[in-house]
Amino acid sequence: MTYFSLNHNSPEVSLEEAVIRGLAPDKGLYFPKTIQQLPDSFFQNIENLSHVDIAYEAIKQFVGNEIPEEDLKPILKDVLSFDFPIVEIDENIASLELYHGPTMAFKDVGARFMARCLGYFNSKNQNTNKITVLVATSGDTGGAVASGFLGVDGVDVVILYPSGKVSDIQEKQLTTLGQNITALEVDGVFDDCQDMVKTAFLDQDLKGKRNLTSANSINIARWLPQMFYYFFSYKTLKQKDKKLVFSVPSGNYGNICAGMMAQKLGLPIHHFVTGTNANNIIPEYLKTGNYLTKASIATISNAMDVGAPSNFIRIEALHNNNFEQLRANLSGYSYTDSETLDAINFLKTQYNYTADPHGSIGYLALKNYITQHPDSYGIFLETAHPIKFLPVMPKQIADQIEMPSQIKSILHKEKKSVKISSYNQLKHFLLNNP
Numbered sequence: 001m002t003y004f005s006l007n008h009n010s011p012e013v014s015l016e017e018a019v020i021r022g023l024a025p026d027k028g029l030y031f032p033k034t035i036q037q038l039p040d041s042f043f044q045n046i047e048n049l050s051h052v053d054i055a056y057e058a059i060k061q062f063v064g065n066e067i068p069e070e071d072l073k074p075i076l077k078d079v080l081s082f083d084f085p086i087v088e089i090d091e092n093i094a095s096l097e098l099y100h101g102p103t104m105a106f107k108d109v110g111a112r113f114m115a116r117c118l119g120y121f122n123s124k125n126q127n128t129n130k131i132t133v134l135v136a137t138s139g140d141t142g143g144a145v146a147s148g149f150l151g152v153d154g155v156d157v158v159i160l161y162p163s164g165k166v167s168d169i170q171e172k173q174l175t176t177l178g179q180n181i182t183a184l185e186v187d188g189v190f191d192d193c194q195d196m197v198k199t200a201f202l203d204q205d206l207k208g209k210r211n212l213t214s215a216n217s218i219n220i221a222r223w224l225p226q227m228f229y230y231f232f233s234y235k236t237l238k239q240k241d242k243k244l245v246f247s248v249p250s251g252n253y254g255n256i257c258a259g260m261m262a263q264k265l266g267l268p269i270h271h272f273v274t275g276t277n278a279n280n281i282i283p284e285y286l287k288t289g290n291y292l293t294k295a296s297i298a299t300i301s302n303a304m305d306v307g308a309p310s311n312f313i314r315i316e317a318l319h320n321n322n323f324e325q326l327r328a329n330l331s332g333y334s335y336t337d338s339e340t341l342d343a344i345n346f347l348k349t350q351y352n353y354t355a356d357p358h359g360s361i362g363y364l365a366l367k368n369y370i371t372q373h374p375d376s377y378g379i380f381l382e383t384a385h386p387i388k389f390l391p392v393m394p395k396q397i398a399d400q401i402e403m404p405s406q407i408k409s410i411l412h413k414e415k416k417s418v419k420i421s422s423y424n425q426l427k428h429f430l431l432n433n434p
């Protein structure tokens with residue numbers, strides 16, 4: 001498969017090069033050159049296929065001959081070694097729980113897939129330089145990337161996180177793994193971490209010394225595997241015989257965009273709903289037609305505090321850059337923190353369901369849509385385990401959440417981080433810790 005840059009000013013590349021580069025030289029996001037619908041027989045027969053077989057059918061055209069079936073299937077088996085349960089909440093509303101992986105947020109699947117692809121490509125070309133994955137996190141991305149890349153040969157991971165701004169559990173997930181993972185604790189906020197990472201990617205002094213790549217959802221290998229969830233849900237919900245609607249709490253729009261790719265491959269999804277917090281760029285765009293990015297606003301659903309959603313350009317490409325076509329496929333609603341907390345309380349009292357702040361926004365947006373379209377069956381994506389957001393959960397509900405084993409096992413581990421407060425310190429670290 002060939003990938004081109006959506007800025008149309010860079011050469012086309014293989015999957016391997018797209019994964020290693022992350023972003024194209026013209027700063028565009030990579031996008032597959034062709035997209036082939038899957039045959040009807042695949043959808044007719046999907047209930048008889050395992051998760052690994054479904055994932056393989058969905059992704060194989062995007063991998064092409066770069067990873068043969070006998071290597072790709074074991075990678076997928078390893079990536080998908082946990083459950084993706086659908087929990088029915090109400091007659092026509094269900095929660096798709098994407099938090100049963102090692103770091104308890106949906107980013108595990110993409111991070112694990114990307115890590116194993118890089119590991120595979122490294123093992124093929126023994127002589128290539130070591131790769132350094134450099135990533136800034138406001139919480140969830142860092143943990144998923146750290147866990148996904150742990151022990152992968154030929155890859156070092158350097159994670160920048162804002163000191164004191166991530167939850168205790170998230171910090172443990174970043175700082176206790178060791179081996180090829182280093183956590184840099186930045187005296188600043190998330191935007192400072194992000195700025196330092198961006199500066200490093202452009203720094204000519206680092207070129208040739210560190211082979212840097214990113215691991216956020218701009219990377220094709222982190223973005224694409226997220227489409228698997230939608231196929232898995234269809235396998236379970238196919239017999240419902242209603243119009244399937246997915247509501248996705250969104251920040252950088254990688255997850256929902258992967259769902260739209262699944263739809264493009266022929267998965268019968270009737271409509272998408274995006275729920276946001278106060279960072280309501282896309283709901284506003286759908287309403288007004290004006291695409292206005294802003295500085296991000298801090299909220300209790302902080303994994304979605306994004307003022308310039310990086311994957312939106314891929315969503316436009318999937319809709320032929322046609323606003324009306326997009327608007328027919330996507331509805332968007334935004335919610336305040338207090339509405340989010342009300343929804344967490346409502347889900348608990350009404351249905352005895354504990355949702356995290358992100359999933360709750362997905363629920364609110366879905367409810368809004370379903371009320372107007374009662375012939376639909378809606379699935380909201382519960383993108384993280386509520387335990388990851390304990391400090392902002394209503395206390396009564398927080399007190400009842402049981403500590404999952406993935407979290408229990410890291411709480412006693414010792415935190416190891418390197419404190420930095422300026423770009424020069426990051427640069428010094430990168431140049432002196434090969």
Ligand SMILES: *Cc1c(COP(=O)(O)O)cnc(C)c1O
Pocket residue numbers: 105106107140141217249250251252253254255256303304358383384
């Ligand atoms: C990253 C994240 C999101 C947002 O996903 P995007 O793909 O960036 O839209 C939502 N919820 C949680 C818990 C996350 O970690």
